[in-house]
Amino acid sequence: MHTVALPRTCLGFTNFLFFLFGMIGFFICLWCSLNPNLFKDVNYTVTKSSIVDSIADFLSLKLWYTPMTSILIPIAFVTMLTSCCGILGAGCRMKCAIKSYVFLATVLSSIAFWIFFITGIYNIYSDNQKTRLYLERSLIFDYGKESDMITFLWNYTMQNYECCGVNGYRDFNNSQWHRHNPVKLYPIQCCKLLNRDNLTPVSQNCTLVDDASIESYKNVGCFLALRRAIIENKVLLIFYIVFLGTLYSALTFFAYCIIRGEPLIKAISGGFTFLPARNVPETIVERKHSYDTMSYMEEPPKKVVKVVSSANPFQTYKYAPSAPIAPSAYDHGHLSNTYPQYIGRPM
Missing domain, CATH: 1.10.1450.10 (Tetraspanin)
Known part of the structure; x- marks a missing residue:
C-alpha cells in the first residue's frame, strides 16, 4: 500500500476486465449484425440455453429505424479504447494514456448516469409531467x-x-x-x-x-x-449509485496516484494541506577536523612523466605528479623529499 504498485495493479486489473467484457460484446454484436441465425445455431448447440435466443432477438431490434447493433458496436469499441488507455497508463506509466482514460471514463460515466438515473429513474420518482x-x-x-x-x-x-x-x-x-x-x-x-x-x-x-x-x-x-x-426499491437504487460512484472515484484516484508517481497513502495525506506542520527541533552536530585521525590510501598514478637528465642524456627518470601528499609533510618540512616522487630506476 505504501508504493505505487497497488494503484497500478488495481487500475490495470479492473480495466482488463472492462476490456474483456467490451471485446465479448463487440464480437457478439458484430456476429449478430452479419448473421443472427448462425449465431443462434452455433451458440445454442454449444450452450443449450435460451439466453442465446434472447440475446439474438434483442440485438435484432431497431431504435428509430437504427439497428441496435449499430448503436452497441461503437459503445463497445469506445469501452475497449478506454480500457486500453487505462491498461497502458497502469502498465507503462504513460501520462497521456492516463489522462485520456480519465477523460473518456468521465464522459461515459456522466452520459450513463444522466440517461438512466436522471432522465429515467429520478424524473419518474419526482412525478415529472x-x-x-x-x-x-x-x-x-x-x-x-x-x-x-x-x-x-x-x-x-x-x-x-x-x-x-x-x-x-x-x-x-x-x-x-x-x-x-x-x-x-x-x-x-x-x-x-x-x-x-x-x-x-x-x-x-x-x-x-x-x-x-x-x-x-x-x-x-x-x-x-x-x-x-x-419508491419500494429506493434503498437498493441508492446503494447502486453509491457503489458506482465509489468505483469511479477509486479508479480516478488510482490514475491520479500514477500521474503523480506517489504511493497511495502519500497521495491521500497530501491533500490535507490544512493540517499544521510538525515542528521537529534541529540538532546541530559539530564537525571535528583533524588530519591526524584521517587515513590516506594511495591510488596508483594515472599519469607518469619521463624526465631526461641534461648531464647524461642516456639517464632518465619517471615520476607521478598526481601522487598524493600527506599533510604531515607540510608540518615536518619534508615536502621537498616527497614531491616529486621518483619511482623506478634510472634507465
Missing part, C-alpha cells in the same frame, strides 16, 4: 412497430410491472397500434397471464371485451406502477 407526456407520445406514435426497441420496452414494462399504458388502457385509443388492431381495446400484455412465455391470458376475451369480470390490469397506469416500484 414532461416525462409523462413524453411517454404518452412514444406510446401513441412508436408502439406497435415490428422489431422495435420502444415496443419491446413497453411490452416488458406492462408484462412485468402488471400495468397498461401510461395512465390506463385508454391511452391506446388514438395510437398507431389501435389503427392496426381496431377490434382490440389494449394489448394482451395488459391482461393477467397464465403463461408469460406464451402470453396466455386468464380470460379468453381479455382484449376484446370491456367487462369488470375480465381479469386484467387495464386501469393500472405504468407511470404510477414504475413510481411505486422505485
